[in-house]
Amino acid sequence: MKTNLLALSLGSALLCAGAAAQAQSSVQLMGLTDVFVGSMRNAGDAGRATVLNSGGMTTSWFGVKGTEDLGGGLKANFALTSFIKVDTGVQGRFVNDTFFSRDANVGLSGGFGTLTVGRGLAPNFLPSILSNPMGDSFTFAPLILHMNVPLFNGTGWTATTPSDTGWSNEIIYSTPSMGGLTVNAHYQIGEIAGDNGKKNLGLNALYFNGPLTLTGFYERDQISNPAVPNTYLGTTKSDWMLGGAYDFTVVKAFASYGQAKADNTTNKAKTAQLGVSVPVFGTGKVLASWAQTEMSATDVSRKTFTLGYDHFLSKRTDVYAMLMNDRITARTTGNSFGLGVRHRF
Template sequence: MQRKLLTLAALLCAASAQAQSSVQLSGAADVYVGSMKMAGDANRKTVANSGGMTTSWFGMTGTEDLGGGLKAGFALTSFIQVDDGTQGRFPGDTFFSRDANVSLSGNFGTVRLGRWMAPNFLPSVLANPMGDSFTFAPLILHMNVPLFNASGWKATTPSDTGWSNQIVYSTPDINGFKANFQYQLGEQPGNNGKKNIGANFFYFGGPLLVTGFYERDQVSNPGTGTYLGTTKKDWMLAAAYDFKVAKPYLSYGQAKADNAPGSAKTLQLGVSAPVGPGALLASWAKTDLSASNLNRKTLTVGYDYNLSKRTDVYAMVMNDKITLQSSGTSFGLGIRHRF
């Protein structure tokens, strides 16, 4: 009888422990077909590519309730190119380049160690109607996607959308206000003083969103990275307001390197409007390079149709122009599934 009681007690303890912990597998699979021609491209390219509206990814996240309002957490998530099964966003990308971190959270906020979003990423995603589309969102393209063609266009973001080897403090929600303070250890032999520092903030006040970020970067990403050879600074302020019939977006930011003249100044205007079970989307971005009097203008319009809460299909048309370069127009039709 005593052995049975001990066994029952052990099972109850195990069940209690499992109830206080959770591990979740999640991700997004996004593939589109299209005809792509960016500014400066010599020829048009027909593609079936991954990540039309969201960079495809998968991975695990989990939390454990430690009691007293304290929780431990982890995130191990990886990007994947669903069109051909290749891991990562590009050749040489680290396996868990999306997330690789552990955290402690409570009433004080959250402290996180490891690889996580850079300060620039989430504000830029929330500040435009196409979200985290590295294919069709003009703001994201100007900030994060270099063009390997005759234009020689370079991304304005100093050091990737994710930082490795970082220490992050995230504030609790204070009447709709949240902020993150981030420090990336450079880990550079002979350059131990090199580092990345930055912060971002978010204010959610009913239909109003106000957000922004600041970065001071000296180290590249992903992985351990290398010294950039200079200090690069980048900032942006943005706002959006949901009028129900339409949601306008506005953002403005600048990027500058200490070893180069001038700066890159980016203005973005966007709007989303619910139509049927989906939304009409439009966004325009202009980046002026003050040292060369060159600029880039990109306009995207499209429709995102929700088949369910987790699955949507979309159609996008994009026009891209850079001073002194041939312009390009791209078309894409895709499907995105979240799990």
């Protein structure tokens, strides 16, 4: 009888310990799939292309994230997430994109804030998607197109962001929220032999207070991303932006302004963006955004306007329709439209 009671007590203790350990840590499979069909023609394109593509409103991705409670307010965190083209099943955003180019990091968080090491977001990403109504659409958001998507169609349009929206070999320190304000410091080690200290560094700040969002970033970049091995840009490039949004309930207004330049040229890219999001039909939003980038030394400018509708079928699934007009000085005008569906899991 004593043996049975001892075994029962020991089993109960092990079960309780296992339950406690399980409650203190978690790993989550998560991601997003986004596919659209449309007719695309950017400024300068020779003709129109009918497409069924991935990532109309958000670049599709999947992966795992997890956290472990270490006690005393300290937690360990990790993330391994990968981009994918859902229309073809091909991994990555483009040819030679690294497998975990979205996230590949581990870190610690607590009352001091959060320290993350590995591959993670660049300083420019969160401020840019919070300052425009179409978020992180690399297909239809005018601000994101101007900042992050080069055009290989003879226009010579170069993305104004110096070095991708994610950095490798990166150390990120994020402060705790201070009355709605969070500051993130980013440092990327160059890892290039004889590089004489080539590196990327930057800061961003995010402020949330009720209907008001304010944000901004600064980057000073010398290393390309996500190249393996790292590659020197050949010069030092800098980029900054200030932006924000205010929710008036009947309409949410967005605005941003920024500049980008390189040390080996006098040319500056100056980008302004305005946008609105108007709730309709209870679960839908009319979205509109306009961006203009002017090149100071060449008198070349790009103007892009997108009008669309995004309708949520549930908290995780929405359908959307987008119309976009794209113009670059002395180049053919491009008009595009797309219909898509996006699902989060």
